[in-house]
Amino acid sequence: MENADWLDVTASLNGEEEAYARLVRRYEQPITGLLWRFTRDPAQCEELVQQVFVEAYFSLKTYRGDAPLLHWLRRIATRTGYRFWRARAKEPVEAALPEDFLEQVEAVDDDEIDPAEAAAVLHALLARLPDDDRLVLTLMYFEDVGTKDIAERMGWSRAKVKTQALRARRKIREIAERERLLEKLGWTR
Amino acid sequence: MDALEGLAKLARRAREEQTPVFGVADAVRLRIRSAAPQPITLIPLGVFGGMSAVAASIFVILAVELWNYMVSPVMELVAPLPEIPLW
Numbered sequence: 501m502e503n504a505d506w507l508d509v510t511a512s513l514n515g516e517e518e519a520y521a522r523l524v525r526r527y528e529q530p531i532t533g534l535l536w537r538f539t540r541d542p543a544q545c546e547e548l549v550q551q552v553f554v555e556a557y558f559s560l561k562t563y564r565g566d567a568p569l570l571h572w573l574r575r576i577a578t579r580t581g582y583r584f585w586r587a588r589a590k591e592p593v594e595a596a597l598p599e600d601f602l603e604q605v606e607a608v609d610d611d612e613i614d615p616a617e618a619a620a621v622l623h624a625l626l627a628r629l630p631d632d633d634r635l636v637l638t639l640m641y642f643e644d645v646g647t648k649d650i651a652e653r654m655g656w657s658r659a660k661v662k663t664q665a666l667r668a669r670r671k672i673r674e675i676a677e678r679e680r681l682l683e684k685l686g687w688t689r
Numbered sequence: 690m691d692a693l694e695g696l697a698k699l700a701r702r703a704r705e706e707q708t709p710v711f712g713v714a715d716a717v718r719l720r721i722r723s724a725a726p727q728p729i730t731l732i733p734l735g736v737f738g739g740m741s742a743v744a745a746s747i748f749v750i751l752a753v754e755l756w757n758y759m760v761s762p763v764m765e766l767v768a769p770l771p772e773i774p775l776w
Contacts, residue, residue, distance in 0.1 A: 517718055517721075520717075520718070520721070521714045521715075521717075521718055524713060524714040524717050525714050528711070528712070528713055528714070529708070529710065532708050532709065532710070532711060533708040536706075536709065542709050542711075545709065545711075546709075546711045546713060549711060549713050550713050550716050550717055550720060553713065553717040554717055554720045554721055554724065557721050558721075558724070613699075613702050615702050615703055615704070615705040615706040615707075616706045616707070618699050618700075618702035618703040618706070619702075619703035619706040621699060622696065622699050622700055622703050625696070641696065641697070641699075641700035641703070642700060642703060642704060643704075644704065669693060672692075672693075672696060673691075673692045673693055673696075676692035676693075676695065676696060677692050681692065681695060681696075
């Protein structure tokens with residue numbers, strides 16, 4: 501653990517509010533980036549970021565310091581995002597692919613695609629998967645996280661993550677083919 | 690191009706996305722303050738404890754008094770019968 505983190509964690513445990521605020525400011529952006537993969541609604545995302553840091557504060561005494569603080573925060577954030585999806589699953593929302601974007605990029609070279617638009621398309625595609633499949637592919641595609649790391653974050657076995665990834669890839673391929681995604685993106689060449 | 694390759698390419702572009710900046714430190718601080726358990730005030734606890742102690746003392750005194758007046762039915766069986774003149 502970095503020395504600054506260690507000092508701030510210790511001070512936070514001793515009740516020093518400003519020390520914890522420093523930790524929040526230090527790690528807010530990577531945690532926001534991760535939770536942005538779970539919801540693209542800014543208000544919901546901000547709420548989730550706050551939840552993560554509140555939960556982390558009350559769990560701080562369980563943090564042993566054997567891994568960087570950011571890894572520990574990412575684990576809390578991943579589980580928070582997953583819980584958010586599970587809660588929303590009770591009220592299913594049909595995620596539609598942004599058609600405007602697909603029309604726009606048809607003739608555009610793939611390197612010129614706006615990253616935000618690419619993220620929106622990918623998000624909408626992955627939203628059509630069941631939560632477990634969606635989580636595995638979200639972390640793999642958006643965050644470039646390996647199966648071992650996903651297993652650690654979620655407390656799942658690595659075998660489960662690998663099986664889930666295989667199944668999820670098969671499903672997303674079917675969806676992409678059904679949607680004729682590559683054709684719409686102009687990537688069929 | 691395979692659909693999965695296309696998705697991987699899309700993902701590479703998506704990773705370059707700029708994510709929003711919220712600045713949640715103050716809001717988190719407020720939420721922690723409101724969620725933290727309030728320190729227990731000792732005065733009401735002391736008053737309650739004192740009242741309980743007084744009630745317990747009264748109960749014990751009454752119980753001892755009552756005990757002294759109680760006569761065990763078993764003891765009555767073995768106790769010598771008082772001599773009662775029959776005639």
